[in-house]
Amino acid sequence: MSEFFAMGGYGFYVWTAYAALAVVLVLEVLAVRARRRAVVEEARLSGPESTTIAPGGNA
């Protein structure tokens, strides 16, 4: 098992590359989720009645 992680002496390079991809994917998914919660909350607060005064509204 430690042989697997050593990657024939290239462990640092291989795992730094794979770790970067993993971190990016996790952060992207979390960011989209957080953004979704935020826009749902904003939509809930603004409500349909504000249609006429919504700035930049294009509905």
Next chain:
Amino acid sequence: MASLNWFKYASPVAFFPLAGRMIPWFSWAAAILTAVGLYIGLVMAPTDFQQGEAYRIIFIHVPTAWMSMFLYVVMACWSALALGFGTRLSAMMAQAIAPTGALMTFVALWTGAFWGRPTWGTYWAWDARMTSELILLFLYLGVIALRNAIDDPRRADRACAVLSLVGVVNIPIIYFSVKWWNTLHQGSSVSMTAAPQMAAIMVTGMLVMSFAAWFYAIAVVLARLRTIMIDRERGAAWVAGLPEVRNA
């Protein structure tokens, strides 16, 4: 008319629930293909006789680099539709793709650097392939920054579409850079017209990871598209009527 069915989904109201139903399928496909691809790439594929184990970075480097270019072309196509027909959904689609494209480009550059160091002796060189891929990252970041700088979403759509379309010229430059110039970066390992230069199991691992990247990108772009729809159509009756908005 049957052709009308296609246009039905060009409206955010109709596309929002469809996108929601598609996301779990694409997510699961991405997860399963990633597991299979990693197993092939890290366990089954043999050690490379020249590069040792360092070559295993290929299983994430090539798929993310392909995605970085594909996504740009897709973003530019949606931009062209948005510009030509003024369709809101096309513009939102382009908007949803940019961050994922930027991240894929970043990962392609990063994994390339950590592959270059043990094989070429350097993290970075200003060769044509790497420089044009770096320009791709700046194009994505430029499109995102431009959108954030313009308050009116419809004007931002048009400005971003123009920038995206101008930037398309960079894609063939990236793709053919290894042919047109004498680059440190190697030529393509996989070609449609010639037999692969790599062992079949290595090519298989790379292709499985590429499909995983495709499905991941589709899932996350659709999820981001839905947040953009809620954000931009806020105030419309259909958004107020969404169960998650009503019952939040």
